[in-house]
Amino acid sequence: RKEVEQDPGPFNVPEGATVAFNCTYSNSASQSFFWYRQDCRKEPKLLMSVYSSGNEDGRFTAQLNRASQYISLLIRDSKLSDSATYLCVVMGGGGFKTIFGAGTRLFVKA
Amino acid sequence: SAVISQKPSRDICQRGTSLTIQCQVDSQVTMMFWYRQQPGQSLTLIATANQGSEATYESGFVIDKFPISRPNLTFSTLTVSNMSPEDSSIYLCSFLRGGNTEAFFGQGTRLTVV
DSSP states (O other): OOSEEEOOOOEEEETTOOEEEEEEESOTTEEEEEEEEEOTTSOOEEEEEEOTTOEEETTEEEEEETTTTEEEEEEOSOOGGGOEEEEEEEEESSTTOEEEOOOEEEEEEO | OOOEEEEOSEEEEOTTOOEEEEEEESSOOSEEEEEEEOTTOOEEEEEEEETTSOOEEOTTOOTTTSOEEEEETTEEEEEEOSOOGGGOEEEEEEEEETTTTEEEEOOOEEEEEO
16 A cells, blocks of 8 residues: 555546545654645645644645545635646654655646 | 755766766755656655765665765755666655755756666
């Protein structure tokens, strides 16, 4: 079993749609959780951290469920510019090791 | 915001040769990380580079193939040695900031071995 698992997609959605991604992790000792965004041929960049209480940043909402060991990302009112690969990232569980999911590809179409 | 500069951005190399990738950070950082990302795949950690000590390699990666230097707290290099086409990939350097939480990445080196 992979340490961090994501549905690779692709998710093809129209502009304005709401789309949700889930990610599961295997190490219950993991401490920090993030969503990163990676555009084609670019390096990953932090989209948002994921807190136990959940957090929201504009159209983006992230949730953490420690009991079930999964995190989620919800994107509302999708824009064309949201098209990218979204990486689920888990850190901790021993040192500063950072584990990346394989990414979920999102295509938002006009 | 943090600045991390990675060079070269891309290269096409003959098999059997070696390529050294450089990363320069605009401030001192304790740990730097080197990743490989193959097409359509996730980032795989190659090694963690600490200044003043040998790098720590992940399973499947060895120092003879991927020697790393970390001469100071702002700079690191990764060498891909005796390259084969299987080494064709994107290589990324990274460091942590914000209380060792947020990871920043270099722009990546797209390597093609022919």
